[in-house]
Amino acid sequence: MAPEVYIENLSNYVGKEVKIYGWVYNKRSSGKIRFVLVRDGTGILQCVMAKGETPDEVFDKYDILTQETSLIVSGIVNEDKRAPGGYELHIKDIQVIHIAQDYPITPKEHGVDFLMDHRHLWLRSRRPHAILRIRHRLVKAIREFFDSKGFILIDAPILTPAACEGTTTLFETDYFDLGKAYLSQSGQLYVEAAAMAFGKVYCFGPTFRAEKSKTRRHLTEFWMVEPEVAFYELEDIMNLAEEFVEYIVGRVLETSKKEFEILERNTEPLEKIKRPFPRISYNEAVEILKKNGVDFQWGNDFGNTDETIISQQFDKPVIVHHYPAAVKAFYMKRDPDDETYALAFDMLAPEGYGEIIGGSQREDDYDTLLKRIKEHNLPVEAFDWYLDLRKYGSVPHSGFGLGVERTLAWICGLDHVRETIPFPRMIYRIKP
Ligand code: 4AD
Numbered sequence: 169m170a171p172e173v174y175i176e177n178l179s180n181y182v183g184k185e186v187k188i189y190g191w192v193y194n195k196r197s198s199g200k201i202r203f204v205l206v207r208d209g210t211g212i213l214q215c216v217m218a219k220g221e222t223p224d225e226v227f228d229k230y231d232i233l234t235q236e237t238s239l240i241v242s243g244i245v246n247e248d249k250r251a252p253g254g255y256e257l258h259i260k261d262i263q264v265i266h267i268a269q270d271y272p273i274t275p276k277e278h279g280v281d282f283l284m285d286h287r288h289l290w291l292r293s294r295r296p297h298a299i300l301r302i303r304h305r306l307v308k309a310i311r312e313f314f315d316s317k318g319f320i321l322i323d324a325p326i327l328t329p330a331a332c333e334g335t336t337t338l339f340e341t342d343y344f345d346l347g348k349a350y351l352s353q354s355g356q357l358y359v360e361a362a363a364m365a366f367g368k369v370y371c372f373g374p375t376f377r378a379e380k381s382k383t384r385r386h387l388t389e390f391w392m393v394e395p396e397v398a399f400y401e402l403e404d405i406m407n408l409a410e411e412f413v414e415y416i417v418g419r420v421l422e423t424s425k426k427e428f429e430i431l432e433r434n435t436e437p438l439e440k441i442k443r444p445f446p447r448i449s450y451n452e453a454v455e456i457l458k459k460n461g462v463d464f465q466w467g468n469d470f471g472n473t474d475e476t477i478i479s480q481q482f483d484k485p486v487i488v489h490h491y492p493a494a495v496k497a498f499y500m501k502r503d504p505d506d507e508t509y510a511l512a513f514d515m516l517a518p519e520g521y522g523e524i525i526g527g528s529q530r531e532d533d534y535d536t537l538l539k540r541i542k543e544h545n546l547p548v549e550a551f552d553w554y555l556d557l558r559k560y561g562s563v564p565h566s567g568f569g570l571g572v573e574r575t576l577a578w579i580c581g582l583d584h585v586r587e588t589i590p591f592p593r594m595i596y597r598i599k600p
């Protein structure tokens with residue numbers, strides 16, 4: 169039954185007879201002409217039949233073609249500027265495979281909760297389809313970038329013995345006779361080990377946070393790409409992050425024009441994403457908040473609204489660096505010139521989207537790192553292997569993590585991350 173021709177390739181088949189394998193997206197009739205919109209996963213094709221021209225027994229099948237009925241439709245491909253997609257199929261035959269009954273997602277408006285409950289079916293609709301095609305291209309661009317620069321992909325484990333990003337958002341499970349295991353919050357500690365073996369590495373996989381917050385930016389399961397490079401200092405890793413974001417945005421713009429049109433995403437702001445990006449210190453960011461009337465307490469981390477205000481001041485992603493060490497993770501190296509600050513940075517996306525990247529230079533001194541682990545009340549025995557990296561040829565090294573869903577929400581201009589992942593996991597959603 170394998171399809172040979174897909175809708176996205178029809179330009180090669182003008183004037184020829186083809187078979188399209190797909191599903192009924194919609195239909196309409198006007199007098200003696202009947203239109204069936206067929207989707208095949210690569211596009212939507214207008215198929216036409218005319219009373220008198222199409223054999224009667226085919227013409228009459230129109231009545232049983234409910235929304236999402238699966239079928240094979242044969243006919244001649246015609247170029248037609250008026251048809252959606254620019255091509256039309258003149259139907260010669262229709263072979264029905266399975267009649268769909270009462271498909272719940274009709275062309276009328278539905279609420280987002282209803283659609284999320286039917287996510288397994290909603291994926292067939294234009295908008296989620298466009299977003300997830302862009303996701304595919306974004307993921308491809310991410311891999312292309314690191315692969316072309318000689319980074320080695322190192323898959324980090326998902327079951328881990330300890331926290332990487334703070335103990336309040338850990339998912340916990342029993343692990344046989346060994347006590348507790350936790351779903352990974354970040355592959356970072358493992359790519360640090362790998363960077364000492366391979367120099368330039370990255371991991372790319374799902375990560376988990378038991379986020380109690382119900383915001384438009386938080387998922388409990390999300391995908392993160394995490395490069396880590398030996399001998400890189402803060403400045404070097406910020407340069408890499410900048411080049412990386414310029415590249416992935418550029419690639420998605422090149423490859424996803426059609427999808428951006430479906431989403432009605434104005435891509436002009438994305439065309440501006442060219443290096444250099446603005447860089448400001450935490451202290452300068454605090455000044456921006458004060459100027460905008462925010463009653464911000466120095467020393468706190470930025471909340472969603474703070475990030476929105478800061479990022480709205482720029483038309484490119486802004487890098488904020490030198491955060492107070494007290495609000496950042498245990499593994500970050502302190503600024504040797506002033507230990508109040510960590511050699512850390514976040515990248516905030518424009519148009520008010522906020523943080524898409526978090527990164528830092530890592531503490532590379534054994535005694536200092538051990539002290540930090542204790543200060544953060546983390547179990548030292550779970551980190552013995554991580555401390556080893558500071559015993560045998562320790563070097564300065566740095567890395568960052570970019571969240572795929574937040575980046576995609578920005579690129580697609582969406583107001584919530586839940587639409588950027590095929591099956592979102594949130595505090596109040598585990599199904600489908
Ligand atoms: O800033 P975070 O917590 O950094 C780390 O995990 C580091 N260990 C990364 C590293 O240096 N290798 O998370 C990095 C990014 C954020 O900037 C954000 O894009 C995304 O991961 N992120 C989330 N995305 C969706 N839902 C959540 N709950 C997220 N938490 C973080």
Ligand code: MG
Pocket residue numbers: 514523525526
């Ligand atoms: Mg962060």
